[in-house]
Amino acid sequence: MSNLTFGVVVFPGSNCDHDAFYSLYKVLGYKVNFLWHKDTDLKNSDVIILPGGFSYGDYLRSGAIARFSPIMGSIIEFANKGGYLMGICNGFQILVEAGLLPGVLLKNNSLQFVCKDVYLSIENRECNYTNGIANNTVLKIPVAHGDGNYFVDDETLKELQDNNQIIFKYSESNGSITDEANPNGSVNNIAGVINKVGNVLGMMPHPERSCNPVLNKTDGSLIFNALVNNIFN
Amino acid sequence: MFKAKVLIKRRPSILDPQGKAVEIGARNLGLDNIKNTRIGKYIEFDIDTSDKQEAEDEVNNYCKKLLSNPIMEDYEFTLSEETPSEEEVV
Numbered sequence: 551m552s553n554l555t556f557g558v559v560v561f562p563g564s565n566c567d568h569d570a571f572y573s574l575y576k577v578l579g580y581k582v583n584f585l586w587h588k589d590t591d592l593k594n595s596d597v598i599i600l601p602g603g604f605s606y607g608d609y610l611r612s613g614a615i616a617r618f619s620p621i622m623g624s625i626i627e628f629a630n631k632g633g634y635l636m637g638i639c640n641g642f643q644i645l646v647e648a649g650l651l652p653g654v655l656l657k658n659n660s661l662q663f664v665c666k667d668v669y670l671s672i673e674n675r676e677c678n679y680t681n682g683i684a685n686n687t688v689l690k691i692p693v694a695h696g697d698g699n700y701f702v703d704d705e706t707l708k709e710l711q712d713n714n715q716i717i718f719k720y721s722e723s724n725g726s727i728t729d730e731a732n733p734n735g736s737v738n739n740i741a742g743v744i745n746k747v748g749n750v751l752g753m754m755p756h757p758e759r760s761c762n763p764v765l766n767k768t769d770g771s772l773i774f775n776a777l778v779n780n781i782f783n
Numbered sequence: 784m785f786k787a788k789v790l791i792k793r794r795p796s797i798l799d800p801q802g803k804a805v806e807i808g809a810r811n812l813g814l815d816n817i818k819n820t821r822i823g824k825y826i827e828f829d830i831d832t833s834d835k836q837e838a839e840d841e842v843n844n845y846c847k848k849l850l851s852n853p854i855m856e857d858y859e860f861t862l863s864e865e866t867p868s869e870e871e872v873v
Contacts, residue, residue: 610850611852615849654855656800659798660800662799703796
C-alpha cells in the first residue's frame with residue numbers, strides 16, 4: 551500500500567471524526583492524522599476529510615461558522631491546488647458554506663432528524679471517488695442528519711447535470727430513483743456532488759460508518775478504496 | 784457607536800418547512816386566517832465606530848459573509864446611532 555495519508559479535521563462539535571479515523575486506520579489500514587481546527591498545518595495529508603457532527607453547535611446555519619476556522623484557509627488553498635477533499639454530512643454543509651461546492655443544505659422536508667440506512671445509486675462512475683466500483687453496485691450507507699435537504703436553483707442543477715457533477719442519488723435497493731427513497735427532500739434525490747475539477751466531494755451519507763465487516767455493512771469502504779486506488783495507482 | 788438590527792429572511796423561492804409546521808399549530812389553535820408563515824432570524828449588535836459609512840460597510844460584510852447565506856436568504860438592516868447612557872458618562 552502507498553504512503554497515502556488521510557487528515558481528519560476536528561472542529562468543536564465534530565462527532566464522526568473518530569469514526570472516520572477508526573475506519574480509515576484500524577479497518578482499512580491507511581495512515582491518518584487528526585487536524586485540529588485551530589491549526590493551519592495539514593500534516594502532509596493527501597486526502598482531507600471534513601467529518602460529520604455539529605460543528606459550533608450548528609449555530610446560525612450548519613457549517614457556517616466552521617467555514618471560518620483557521621484550518622479552513624489552508625484547506626481551501628489545498629483544494630484549489632487539486633488536493634482531495636471529502637466532506638461528509640456536516641462536512642458537506644461546511645463545503646457548501648465555503649463555496650467549494652454549489653448549493654445549500656436545508657432542513658429535511660419532514661422536519662425530522664433522519665437516521666437510517668439508505669441506498670445510493672452511483673450516477674457518475676468516472677470520478678476518482680467511484681471509478682472502479684463494480685458496475686451494478688448500489689451502495690448501502692447510513693444517513694444521520696437534520697439538514698440534508700440539498701437545494702440548488704434550476705440553472706445550477708442543469709450545470710451539475712451537464713458537467714456530470716452528481717455522484718450519488720438516493721435510490722431503492724435496485725438503484726431506481728423514486729420519491730419514496732428520498733429521505734430529506736433533496737432536489738433530484740441528490741445525495742452527493744463533486745466540484746467541476748473532480749477533487750472535492752460532498753455527501754450526506756456516512757461511508758465511514760459502513761466500513762467494518764462487524765457491522766455487516768462495508769459499502770463505505772468501496773469509496774475510500776476507490777479513491778486511494780485511483781489517485782495512487 | 785451604532786446599533787444594527789438585522790433581519791434575515793428566507794428567499795421567496797425557498798420552501799420553509801419550519802414555517803409550514805408552525806402553521807399547523809395555528810390551525811390547531813383555530814387561527815384559520817393565518818397564511819404563508821415564514822420563519823427568519825433577527826440579529827442585533829453594536830458597531831464601535833463613529834463613521835456611519837464604515838459601520839454600514841461592516842454590517843454588509845458581516846451579513847454577506849457570515850450571517851446570511853445568499854443562496855437561500857436575503858437580509859435587510861437598520862442602523863441607529865447610540866448615545867452612551869447617563870450611567871456610562873458618569
